[in-house]
Amino acid sequence: MQTEGKSQSMKGIRQLAEYLDISIGTVSRALNGKPDVNEETRRRVLAAADELGYVANQSGRSLRQGETKVIGLMIESSKETVENADNFFLGVTSGLQSVFARHKLDLIMLPCPSDEDPHEYLKRMVARRIVDAMIISDTQRVDRRIDFLSRAKIPFVALGRSLSASNFPWIDLDFEGVADHAVERLIALGHRRIAITAPSSEANLGYLFIESYRRALERHDIPFDPSLVIRVKSSEQGGYQAAHELLLLEERPTAVILIYELMAIGLYRCLMESGVMPGRDLAVIGFRDAPRARFLQPSLSCFRMSLYDLGVELGRMLLANMPVYREFYPGDGRNIIWPLELMAGESDAFRVGVMA
Amino acid sequence: MQTEGKSQSMKGIRQLAEYLDISIGTVSRALNGKPDVNEETRRRVLAAADELGYVANQSGRSLRQGETKVIGLMIESSKETVENADNFFLGVTSGLQSVFARHKLDLIMLPCPSDEDPHEYLKRMVARRIVDAMIISDTQRVDRRIDFLSRAKIPFVALGRSLSASNFPWIDLDFEGVADHAVERLIALGHRRIAITAPSSEANLGYLFIESYRRALERHDIPFDPSLVIRVKSSEQGGYQAAHELLLLEERPTAVILIYELMAIGLYRCLMESGVMPGRDLAVIGFRDAPRARFLQPSLSCFRMSLYDLGVELGRMLLANMPVYREFYPGDGRNIIWPLELMAGESDAFRVGVMA
DNA sequence: ACGCACTCCGTAAACGTTTACGACTGTATG
DNA sequence: CATACAGTCGTAAACGTTTACGGAGTGCGT
Known part of the structure; x- marks a missing residue:
């Protein structure tokens, strides 16, 4: 009207x-x-x-040419993810979009319901032909999604390694480098008993993280002590519990490496309740950029990265694996180990032996 | 093979x-x-x-019957959103999906790139017929998206009021109730000079929040003092700045109400740097559940809500506005003011006059 | 034997696009 | 003058579904 x-x-x-x-x-x-x-x-x-x-009309176009011009980013909306709240994916999203925009591709996020099997969810989405390609994350040690996507020949890229397929495009964080660097740094500061946290889940990252930690220790002739590997959830709550278990050890470690930065919040709290001062009585180093942890006191030493840049690289790698766009990204093959940068804070800024 | x-x-x-x-x-x-x-x-x-x-195949089906069985949740991936990192949307998502699953509807999240006009982005998504209906959020005081969706007769529901269209389905947080409750509570504790933060953006919520604050004050014969309304960004950074401005006021307020809970992190920090102790020298009350703020010390008094329940209600309201599903949700009309619950903490647990 | 109702199933059109193919110009070439 | 060719455009088929329509078969009552 x-x-x-x-x-x-x-x-x-x-x-x-x-x-x-x-x-x-x-x-x-x-x-x-x-x-x-x-x-x-x-x-x-x-x-x-x-x-x-x-x-x-996208339906008509997709039907005719068999492609949707839409890329899907699958994320888990599990309770744990919501709790941890680091907006990791939104950060990556901007980088992805900056690449996709050049080819008029749209990005949508596909939140897998917590009560649905991620593999089934993925299959459903792919079968419905709602997207042309997929970005998956939170890869498990063996991950059926990877086998499925490989076999179905759906272009995809994974954020995280996996043992599933022998050969698929992924980018993963440099767990080895981080664990290595952290251990070296702490040893240089005089630490000998260094604890580390590991996820309790089947996520692949835990194995790589611990393995690297172990090798770095042995390189300095420090025997690996399994009791110093603390298996807790990668959350604030987990951090609290980690501190609790840590304080109960007979020979208390002088340093701890956190696999997830946010755990520092809970860890700090538990420590302070017990009168243990992080950055003086216990060195703490975190990992993976979580803006929530930026305001801790004493400031946290941690490894960080640019989520935007990570998104860009993920996008390029994905397109390099799609026939239509391959030519535009000749150099972008696969298998990037994403480096992280140490931001030195106050939480490990002391030499051991002075106060102990 | x-x-x-x-x-x-x-x-x-x-x-x-x-x-x-x-x-x-x-x-x-x-x-x-x-x-x-x-x-x-x-x-x-x-x-x-x-x-x-x-x-x-979804394309074939959509083309034939003119619907996609997909609902879009539009979110902003602005830098500010990423920084604030409260995973608000993921929380809502679970609730939405629990409703949609009953009708075999899928939910996708549409992140509007920060360099694209939200209105244009929305138009593009709708025109491509990639979704049947839309959930929008972060509504502005005047929001062209609402006019567009109303006129184009695309079913939608907004999280947040707006002045744009006279009549459209929305759910909004109970800013009035929160501001009112907070002021009443602080006055009961003896406060007379109560500061409040307001967003600098054109978001609608700021107006409602301040207006309610003003009325509550006047009900107790406390004159409204514009200098106590502090316009800063709704972020940690903004909280820091708010504390800074607050400490510069000639007659320092004894309490402050934060429009966004996360600001407390920055605020605390700035206060402590100046030797002002929250919960003793200054009462602080927050708003809107952000898990990041849960671990503050002293613990923050704040208003919270269930994101899941909010999602459920949003979903029901949306379906009630779609011809096909209307019959299933006869009662779910429109215009819900979403209540929040006060979680009392230590940050305002003192009577004024004792230390002042 | 016939009509009728009912159950089940096949036929074909339609949705909005893209694209292979051919038709039609006009111009250059032999 | 015949042919070739480049430039431009129209025609129609095809993508995978859903669904209105009608037909075949069966059972039943007259």
């Missing part, structure tokens, strides 16, 4: 063609930048499309 | 029909639970579909 009189009659490309008195084939070619169309008519079509607010 | 020999031949409903030696029409009817199909054949079709791993 009170609309501009244009958009109301806008149903599809047919109306646009009638409006211009041109065949729909030409209109389609004009819009999609195909060569065999007069530049003058292309100009007219573009102008009319803009004026009438025409945008191609 | 090494696939099971089933899924490789699985292209569409046609293959399924050939496999069963049945027409595709019957297969479709069987799968969709239409009445005129023999129960025996239906059983066979279902079994075969399961065996061959057939799932209907």
